[in-house]
Amino acid sequence: MIDNIWLVPLLPLLGFLINGIFGRKLGKNLVSWIGCGSVGLSFLISVKVFFELLSLPAEQRIFEKIVFPWIYSGFFKVNISFLLDPLSGVMLLVVTGVGFLIHVYSVGYMYEDNGFSRFFSFLNLFIFSMLMLVLANNFLLLYLGWEAVGLCSYLLIGFWYEKKSASDAAKKAFIVNRIGDFGFALGVMLIFWTFGGLNYTEVFQQAPSILVAGGGLVTAITLLLFMGAVGKSAQIPLYVWLPDAMEGPTPVSALIHAATMVTAGVYMMARCHILYELAPFTLGLVAVIGAVTAIYTASIAMVQNDIKRVLAYSTISQLGYMFLGCGVGAFAAGIFHLMTHAFFKALLFLGAGSVMHALSGELNMQKMGGLKGKIPVTFWTVFAAVLAISGIPLFSGFFSKDEILWKAFSQGNLLLWLIGVICAGMTAFYMFRLLFLTFFGKSRVDESIKSHIHESPKIMTVPLMILAILSVLGGYVGIPKSLGGGNNFEHFLSSVFGEKEMIIHHSAFTEYIVMIISIGVALAGIFFAYRFYISKPELPKSLAEKYNFPYRVLLNKYYVDEFYFKIIVNPLLKFATFLWQFIDIRIIDGTANGLAGMVNWFGGIGRKIQTGYVRNYALGMVLGVILVLAYFILK
Amino acid sequence: MSEYILTLLVFIPVAGALLLLLVNGSNAGLLKSLAFMVSLLNFILSLYLYFNFDSLNPGFQFEINRVWIQNFGISYHLGVDGISLFLVLLTTLLSAIAILSSWSAIKEKVKEYMVTMLLLEAGMIGVFVSLDLFLFYVFWEGMLIPMYFLIGIWGGPRKVYATIKFVLFTMLGSIFMLVAILVLYFMNYNYTGQYSFNFTEILQLPIPLNAQVWLFFAFALAFAIKVPMFPFHTWLPDAHVEAPTAGSVLLAGVLLKMGTYGFLRFCLPLFPNAFMDMIPLFSILAVIGIIYGALVSTMQKDIKSLVAFSSVSHLGFVMLGLFALNMQGIQGGVLQMINHGISTGALFLIVGMIYERRHTRMIEDYGGIARVVPIFSIFFMIVALSSIGLPGTNGFVGEFLILLGAFNSRIIYAVLGAIGIILAAVYMLWMLQRVLFQTIKNEENKKLLDLNLREIIILIPIILLIFWIGFYPQPLLSKMEPAVKNLLEYVEQKSDSITSSSGECDKICEKAEESSITKEK
């Protein structure tokens, strides 16, 4: 079965083509069957392939399949080919699994929308491109998947293209991604320049020999690739597009901006871990950016009122965590957090979607409250996810986040660990704030909607429940040794990341203390949230007035968008107008028309000689004779 | 048969044009279908060319070499190799599509229109297949005349200014080229003792370095104007905005490629040393072209001038590829020529279609038409993405190879060139957003009717080509590879031989100078 791995990406592609071309004529349920069926089938195949992979002994767990030659030019040989190893196996499961659940969910969610078939075709296209990205065995195919995923997020964010804000957000997402891809493309070229080939196996085998550890070249390659990751996974400089991407339908946010696409950067980092290990400077930078992004976006999330914006900022901050994990060298922990995050963040988004569904599109948390009784299933599933993300023990978030914090601590960079812990506290705070504002307290829902709040249909709640189970049990795959677990997740990935034992110079005891600190911080966060939003609801308002300036800064997202606009976008457009109006029309066209004008002017002078007086011409003749004679005399 | 195919390819449209002259001008239907039949036949013939093109032999194939004017040594020498094969295919394809697309667009003087189109096609194919400098020049200038009439008669409001500017710009360049051809002609006489314009013979001529530089600049000016490279590009937006749809499809799709083809076919092999010295200058100009073209097109108000400036940017990429002077760069350049022909040609077709319905090209007159004309917007979206160079479409393969080639030659050019990718996304998506998306404000947009069958038939082959080259460019690349490899080896070997033996060549150079003086007296 492992041989026809190419079936996994092919099915969503077929789904895309069928829904895309014949969508209108097929009718909604056939479209939904094709859409979900294709992803479901590829999920089953990937599960089977995953277990086949598991059955192989550790070091044989790598399988390449060349499908057909893509670009051959001189010694630049690249073909469409797939690589299956534990890392891509895990990603495969996450993408197709979570993807399938979201497909099922969106059948219910998007049922009334008349672009139904178009939505499903784009979703399938997205799954296809994400699978190409994950299964690629060379950097160029990775780049293809990379940009194709950017395209799908463009199409899906701008799905309701009537709304100007939606098409603006889509354009912004694509362009910011494109800036990241600019760096990524240069990285790929630099790799080709140094190694003469783009295949992973080739590059990673020759890497230690060709690249000098910590040298300029490897740092350049890793930095450029990281630039691509920053663009795609919305880290500090290029994160501005993710909050606006909430304009798209909620399942899109769940699938693309929580579970799969944004994690592409982390996957790429994990995939090129050999290169990154050779470039300590880049690793340090990655860790710092990860940590700073985490705490920065967590601070913004604390004051946002739009439920989806809160989740968007929390995604960026969790991604910051994953980069922090990779930055400190714990790639396995990063991927583990990626997996668990995919589960509970997708659940949160879908939960928010079903809340919106219930309140017929209401997004502002200030106009919610007291929904606990009315939509119980959504409440309990979201509650499970909130517990998981805040790092409460026994839930998946705890294991993966704690793993990263522990690895950060054990690697000795305490500052990063401290930032991580504070951020964990903030996460707990804003997640429970979200929970309390939407589900607890008195209902601030306005009258018209209040009457027909209803629980979402079964087709939406079943995926919620499955995701809830996953977000709870997901953590048990990687229970750390110190808590008696075999940490077989890391063990499983070791064949990819190599069996290097972290130099644990701390005893297990310190690990417990670290764990207790992080739990304590999380509980503190919850307590504050409880005090702010349940016991004394007016407290946040008074706090807001007192510290008005910081509050307003946080509310407007540190004015970063306006800053970017003023510093980059406006000058660029002004410069472009200048180029066009001044250089193009004034100078170049000016010279061309000027040349014509000059010829015209000379003509004018020439014309004046024709005075019309016969005697002038006589004079001219005689002058001519004189000059000729003079010439002969002087010669 | 294989020897006459190229002559047939060039002269069938001419025969078609003559045939059309006999048909009386009133029944336009017959005229149009006849013209389309001729161009279709020509396209099928070029497919024959494609299928029995032996992709292993790097030299010229389907060659025909007859004497044309004996005492001046002008020969009727046609030939096709890996590089020009696909350009010929592109020409025949685009001409057939252009004629089909002007079915409803052209109302008055249909006969003259079809005759000019067919003559234009003949001229264009002639340029790509002629291997005699004189013959090349004849086609190079000859092709200008139909284009002049196409823009001049059936163009938009400022058509006269645009077409005169177009012809004068090209003429200015080609005058210097003519002088250079004559200098080569006399040098050849001194070196071999008999007069000949034959390209393959002139190739053997070892030209000393100082002569090479001047001759290179003469040729380069003519081709740079045609490409168009940065300072000489202002004729392009005017010509495009004023040209009828079919005219601008051919103008963008084929005429611009003659400049880059000229660089590859004539400048590189004839003057390798000068070419290598000029790499920094031309690469910088190419990069400026890319960024300048992209930036300026963001601010355009008119869709056609936006697409025109975008082709300045795309051809800047092609030039960057050519001047990278390695396998990837040149192959990318040639492939990008074809891709640009397809995607920008399609863009102009699409703008033409919407223009036929709304009679305006201003972006702000549109908005939110995706709801009203879904099929049109899907095609528009796909072609726009292919022109941005999205992986999976044809643009990406060419652009990536070019940037890779530029990266291998000098990293800074690739980095600056890559900025072009971002800007490409900016202007194209912004335009798409303002045209297709957002809410419908304008009443007329509501009454737009979607593409009819004919228009869909026009666009289908293009969309197929876009994805075929995007996912499986091997047939094109493999057929190009021997020709490009041979060209590079030849240039390498010739440039070394010239630098090493430059002493001996100076003697020839002096002789050439004073002998050409004696000629004039």
Next chain:
Amino acid sequence: MEFIFFIILSLIAVISALMVILQRNPIHSALSLIVTLGSIAGLFIVLKAFFLAFIQIIVYAGAVMILFIFVIMLLTLRKDEFGQEKRKFQRIFAIIFSAFFLIELFIITNYTFFGKTEKILFTPADFGTPQALGRLLFTDYLLPFEIASILLLIAMVGAIFLARREE
């Protein structure tokens, strides 16, 4: 002896030439032109071109000048009013140019001829006679002769056509 004739005739020629251009009345300038032509004919005789001298007198002085006088009379010209010259610089330039022209001729002549060709080569016996000229005309230069006759014919037709009275 010959020299004296030459001096007298050339003086007459120069003075009458000046009179031609300086006279106010065109009739007087026409008459002085006839005197010039006569003096030139005299010079021809000095140069032993007898036949030509007579032709000069008959054709030029006789026919051409008569035409001139005829036209002057026909057009009943009053005296030229040397009115205000519209284009002032014209006169000054004219004088400068002709002076220049004269100087250049002097330079050329003395530069090329003075003192070099004093002696006369042999002169055939019937040098200036009509027989010699006639023989030459009708043998070697027959074609120019015929063309000259056609030219005259055309000139006549042209003159008649141009000067006919409109109906």
Next chain:
Amino acid sequence: MVPVSYYILLSGVLFSIGVLGFLIRRNVIVVFMSVELMLNAANLAIIAFARNIGSLTGQVIVFLVMTVAAAEVGVGLAIIMMFYRNKKSVNVDDGNLMKW
């Protein structure tokens, strides 16, 4: 024997007088006469040379020049007649239709 250069000098002087007249006078007929004068000066020079080298060809040339001169006067005067008929004046400056 009178040296040739004197004759040439004489014809030069006559010719310049003709040029002067041609440039100064405003009366068409006088201009025309000065042209005739220039022509005769040229004839004189030709005969002088012919005499000097003793060839009869010079005389044939002058003979033909005279026929041409005669034709020229015929046509010239006809033109002057036309000019007068149109412009009612003989002043050269009135013929300025060619003014830019």
